[in-house]
Amino acid sequence: MESTYRLQLRPGFGFAEAADIAEYLAELGVGAVYTSPVLTPTPGSTHGYDVVDPTRANPELGGEAGRAAMVARLRALGLDLVVDIVPNHMAVEVPSANQWWWDVLAHGPSSRFAGHFDIASFPVLVPVLGSDDEVSQLTVDGDRLRYHDHEFPIAPGTGEGTAQEVHERQHYRLVDWRRASKELNYRRFFDITTLAGVRVEVPEVFEDTHREVLRWIADGDVQGLRVDHPDGLADPGGYAERLAERAGCWIVVEKILEPGESLPASWPVAGTTGYDALREVCGVFVDPAAEKAVNAIAADLGVPTDYGSVVDECRRLITDTSLAAEVTRIARLLSDVDIERASRVVAEVMAAFPVYRSYQPEDDEHWLAAVEAVRGTHPDLADAVDTLDRQVRADPRGELATRLQQTSGMVVAKGTEDTAFYRYTRFVALNEVGGDPGRFGVGLDEFHAAQASREATHPRAMTTLSTHDTKRSEDVRARLAVLAEIPDEFAEVVRRWTERRGLPEPTLNLLAWQTLVGAWPITADRLADYLTKASREAKVRTSWTDGDEEFDAAVAAWPHQVLGDPGLLAEVRAFAARITPPGWSNALGQKLLQLAGPGIPDVYQGTELWDLSLVDPDNRRPVDFTERRDLLDKLAAGWPPPVDETGAAKLHVVRTVLRLRRERPELFTGYRPVGAEGPADQHVVAFERSGLIAVATRFPARLTDWGGTRLALPVGSWVDQLTGRASDGDLAETLADYPVALLLRGE
Structure with missing residues (x-):
C-alpha cells in the first residue's frame, strides 16, 4: 500500500x-x-x-x-x-456485555479470565455508586444484583438474604465513583475506570x-x-x-x-x-520569529508563557489526583521506603520523564534522565530516589520497573495532552499530540533533517496531519499558523474583544478567541461544546469531577453572546476573512509535503476538502461523500479548481499525489532538500524524491511577491502535475495558480 x-x-x-x-x-x-x-x-x-x-x-x-x-x-x-x-484494555462499563469481565465478577480468582485482566486484588472495586451510602439501593433480581440501570452477577450459592448481605459475599464491591482515583485495584486506560487493562x-x-x-x-x-x-x-x-x-x-x-x-x-x-511527522510538517509553516510578540500578547492577557512550569504543575496534579491509585500501587512495591515517601518519589520520577516512557532494559537513557531530574530538584528525596533507581535497574523486567513504565505514559499523556495543552494557550496551533508547544515552529534545516531520517530509518511509517485524537484539524492549525505572521494585528483585536466580551479565566479566554477565528465559521453550539470540554480538561476553574456551575454556565453562554453581538461579530468575520486565504495556502502546503514526503501518508476522513473540526467528538461528525464524489468527477474531467471556499483545490492536490503514488511508487523514494535563491528564499520549502519535487509556500501573509526568487532545480525538464505547466524554477511562474507545485521530471 x-x-x-x-x-x-x-x-x-x-x-x-x-x-x-x-x-x-x-x-x-x-x-x-x-x-x-x-x-x-x-x-x-x-x-x-x-x-x-x-x-x-x-x-x-x-x-x-x-x-x-x-x-x-x-x-x-x-x-x-x-x-x-x-x-x-477492554470495556467493562456494561459488565453483561463483556462475558470475560462478567465471569471474573461472578467467580473471582477462580475465573478462567481472572488472569486476563490486570487486577491487583479481590474483591474488585467497581466505582459506580453516587455515594457509598447508596449500597442501600441495591436490589436482587434472580441471579443478578441491580443498582438502577447497572446489573452485576451473583456468585453461585451466595444469593440468600438482603441485597446488602448478598453484595458483601461477592468477588466485587460497588463503591462511590469518587474512590476510583485513590483506591482502584485494577489497571485501567489512563483514568477511565470503564476501560480495564488487559495482560x-x-x-x-x-x-x-x-x-x-x-x-x-x-x-x-x-x-x-x-x-x-x-x-x-x-x-x-x-x-x-x-x-x-x-x-x-x-x-x-x-x-x-x-x-x-x-x-x-x-x-x-x-x-x-505519524504524530512526529505532524509536528514537523505543521511546524515548518509557523514563523519562529513571532515567539517574542506572541509571548507578549499572552503575558498581557495573564496567560503563562513558561511551558515547562505549566507541564510540571499539570503532571503533578495528575499523580496527586486522578492517578493516585496507580502511584500508591507502585509505591507499595518499593522496599525499604515508607509508603508516604515512596509515593512521593514515584510521582516525582514519573512527572519528570522527558518522554512518555522508557523501555528497559533496552533503553536506560530516559529513565536516568528522570531520576537525575528528581535528584537535582528534590535533594530531600535523594535516598528514596537512589533506592528506587537501584531496585528498578536490578530487575528491569520486574513488576516495579514494568508498572513504573506503564504508568509514566499515563501521567505524561494526562498531564500534558489532556491538561497542559488546555492551559498553555499562548499559541494553540502548536498544542498537538506529539508536539512541543514550548518550541515555536520548525526551521527548514530541522524539517529536512527529520524527513531524511524518516526515509533512512522508517520509510514505511505512517504519516498524518489529522486523526480522531488530534486537538484540532490540520486546516484549523494551518489557519492559526497565520497568526504568527501578524501577531501585532491579532494582539490588537484580541485585546479589544476581551475588553468587550472576555471569558473570566485568562487561559480559556485566549484559547476561545483563537478557536473562534481558527474554526470560523462555527456555530455557537459547536463552540460551546468545545469550550466546555476544554475548560474541564484544563482543570483550572472547573473539571469533569469537580464542576463550578456558575463558571460552566458562563462558558456555555459565551459563544451565543459573542455571535449575538452584531458589532463584535462583524469584527470576527472580517478578521477571519483576513487570515483565511493564507490559511488555505498553508493547508495546501502541509498536505502536499505530507503526501509527497517519506512514509505512508494517511488522509483522515473528509480532510481531502477543507475541514475545520475540533477535538473529538467534533472530528467524528458525518462526512458528505456525495459532495466529494461530485467534485472528484469534475477534476477527472479536467477542471482546474480555484483556491476558494469549496476546498476543491485541496482535493486536487490529494488526488494528484495519491494517484501518482499508486501508479509510480518508484518516484517516492530517497530524499533531498531543494533550495531557493532570491529575496523570498525563506518563503519556500521544497524537496526532491526520485525525479519528483514538492514545492510549498511558507509565510504567505508576509509574502508580497516572489521577486525573482528561483528554485535550484536539478538538470532536466520539469512539469507541474497540478497545472501541466513546465517549470524552469522561477517561483513567480511555477506558483502562479497555486501556492504549491508537484514537479515531475520529463522523460
Whole structure:
C-alpha cells in the first residue's frame, strides 16, 4: 500500500457504507482503507475503542457477513484494508456485555479470565455508586444484583438474604465513583475506570484477544494493523515481536515520540502512526520569529508563557489526583521506603520523564534522565530516589520497573495532552499530540533533517496531519499558523474583544478567541461544546469531577453572546476573512509535503476538502461523500479548481499525489532538500524524491511577491502535475495558480 484513508466506523456508518464509498476512494488514489476498531465494542459505541468481545466483528457495523462483503468490495477495487486494534484494555462499563469481565465478577480468582485482566486484588472495586451510602439501593433480581440501570452477577450459592448481605459475599464491591482515583485495584486506560487493562503479555491472553484478527490476516482480508496505545503494555517490544511474527503484515504503532526521540530499534514494526511527522510538517509553516510578540500578547492577557512550569504543575496534579491509585500501587512495591515517601518519589520520577516512557532494559537513557531530574530538584528525596533507581535497574523486567513504565505514559499523556495543552494557550496551533508547544515552529534545516531520517530509518511509517485524537484539524492549525505572521494585528483585536466580551479565566479566554477565528465559521453550539470540554480538561476553574456551575454556565453562554453581538461579530468575520486565504495556502502546503514526503501518508476522513473540526467528538461528525464524489468527477474531467471556499483545490492536490503514488511508487523514494535563491528564499520549502519535487509556500501573509526568487532545480525538464505547466524554477511562474507545485521530471 502507498497510502491509507482513515474511516471512523459507527452505527449508521458501518461495513456496508464503507463498501459504498470504496469506488470513490479508489478513484481518489487511496491505497488502503484504514478503519477504526471493528471488533465488538460496548453497545452503541461511536468509536470502537471500548471493545467487549475481541472474538467477533461488531454486529452494529454489520457483523461477520457485513465485514466479508466489505472485504470483497475492497478486493475487487484493488484496495487493501488496515484495521485498528486495541490490545491494552477492554470495556467493562456494561459488565453483561463483556462475558470475560462478567465471569471474573461472578467467580473471582477462580475465573478462567481472572488472569486476563490486570487486577491487583479481590474483591474488585467497581466505582459506580453516587455515594457509598447508596449500597442501600441495591436490589436482587434472580441471579443478578441491580443498582438502577447497572446489573452485576451473583456468585453461585451466595444469593440468600438482603441485597446488602448478598453484595458483601461477592468477588466485587460497588463503591462511590469518587474512590476510583485513590483506591482502584485494577489497571485501567489512563483514568477511565470503564476501560480495564488487559495482560496481553500472557501468551494465553494474547491468543484469546488476537485470534480473530489474525484469522482475517491469514485469510488475506487484512493487510495492515494499527496498534493503539502500546505504551500501556507491560512489554511493548515483546508484544511487537510476537505480533509481527504471528501477523507478518504491515504494522504501525500509536507511539508518541517527543522531538528528538526515536522508536526503539528492536521493534519489528514499520513505524509510528505519524504524530512526529505532524509536528514537523505543521511546524515548518509557523514563523519562529513571532515567539517574542506572541509571548507578549499572552503575558498581557495573564496567560503563562513558561511551558515547562505549566507541564510540571499539570503532571503533578495528575499523580496527586486522578492517578493516585496507580502511584500508591507502585509505591507499595518499593522496599525499604515508607509508603508516604515512596509515593512521593514515584510521582516525582514519573512527572519528570522527558518522554512518555522508557523501555528497559533496552533503553536506560530516559529513565536516568528522570531520576537525575528528581535528584537535582528534590535533594530531600535523594535516598528514596537512589533506592528506587537501584531496585528498578536490578530487575528491569520486574513488576516495579514494568508498572513504573506503564504508568509514566499515563501521567505524561494526562498531564500534558489532556491538561497542559488546555492551559498553555499562548499559541494553540502548536498544542498537538506529539508536539512541543514550548518550541515555536520548525526551521527548514530541522524539517529536512527529520524527513531524511524518516526515509533512512522508517520509510514505511505512517504519516498524518489529522486523526480522531488530534486537538484540532490540520486546516484549523494551518489557519492559526497565520497568526504568527501578524501577531501585532491579532494582539490588537484580541485585546479589544476581551475588553468587550472576555471569558473570566485568562487561559480559556485566549484559547476561545483563537478557536473562534481558527474554526470560523462555527456555530455557537459547536463552540460551546468545545469550550466546555476544554475548560474541564484544563482543570483550572472547573473539571469533569469537580464542576463550578456558575463558571460552566458562563462558558456555555459565551459563544451565543459573542455571535449575538452584531458589532463584535462583524469584527470576527472580517478578521477571519483576513487570515483565511493564507490559511488555505498553508493547508495546501502541509498536505502536499505530507503526501509527497517519506512514509505512508494517511488522509483522515473528509480532510481531502477543507475541514475545520475540533477535538473529538467534533472530528467524528458525518462526512458528505456525495459532495466529494461530485467534485472528484469534475477534476477527472479536467477542471482546474480555484483556491476558494469549496476546498476543491485541496482535493486536487490529494488526488494528484495519491494517484501518482499508486501508479509510480518508484518516484517516492530517497530524499533531498531543494533550495531557493532570491529575496523570498525563506518563503519556500521544497524537496526532491526520485525525479519528483514538492514545492510549498511558507509565510504567505508576509509574502508580497516572489521577486525573482528561483528554485535550484536539478538538470532536466520539469512539469507541474497540478497545472501541466513546465517549470524552469522561477517561483513567480511555477506558483502562479497555486501556492504549491508537484514537479515531475520529463522523460
